[in-house]
Amino acid sequence: MPRPDFSCAHRLRTGRFSEPSRIYLLTTAVHKRMPLFRDLSLGRLLVAELRAAHDQGWVSSLAWVVMPDHLHWLVRLESQSLDELMQGIKGRSARRINHQLTRRGPVWQSGYHDRALRKEEDMQEVARYVVANPLRAGLIERVGDYPLWDAIWL
Numbered sequence: 001m002p003r004p005d006f007s008c009a010h011r012l013r014t015g016r017f018s019e020p021s022r023i024y025l026l027t028t029a030v031h032k033r034m035p036l037f038r039d040l041s042l043g044r045l046l047v048a049e050l051r052a053a054h055d056q057g058w059v060s061s062l063a064w065v066v067m068p069d070h071l072h073w074l075v076r077l078e079s080q081s082l083d084e085l086m087q088g089i090k091g092r093s094a095r096r097i098n099h100q101l102t103r104r105g106p107v108w109q110s111g112y113h114d115r116a117l118r119k120e121e122d123m124q125e126v127a128r129y130v131v132a133n134p135l136r137a138g139l140i141e142r143v144g145d146y147p148l149w150d151a152i153w154l
Contacts, residue, residue: 035068063127063151
C-alpha cells in the first residue's frame, strides 16, 4: 500500500462520509513529521487514547501501529463520526503529550487520511500491512520486536 501524501491534508475532508459499522484504515501524522513517538512513553500515551476510544464504544479497534511520526489505525466505526473520532483522539492525546513534555503547541498535523474498506477486502491482510510498517521502515527485524502495535488476530 502506498504511503499517504499529507501535503494535501486540507483537502482530505472533501467527500468524506462516516458510515457506522464500516471498517476504515485511518492515518494521521505528527506535526512537521517530528518523530515524537521514538519516545516510548509518548507512544504509550497515544495507545492509552486508542484503547479509551475502543472502551468507550467509539470504535472497535482491529489493528494499529504507532510509528515515530504517524499513526495507522484499522477500526470499525461505532458511535462517533470519523471527524469526531479523530478530533477526540488527536485532541486528548495532544493535551497529554504536551503536559508530559511541559510545552504547548501542535502535536498533530491537521487532517487525516481515511480509506473505507470494501466488503470483499481481507481485513487481516490490511491488518498485516498496518503492523508490518515498522519492518518495512527498517526500524526492526521482526514485527514482534516493535513495542507500539496491536491487532485482534493475535
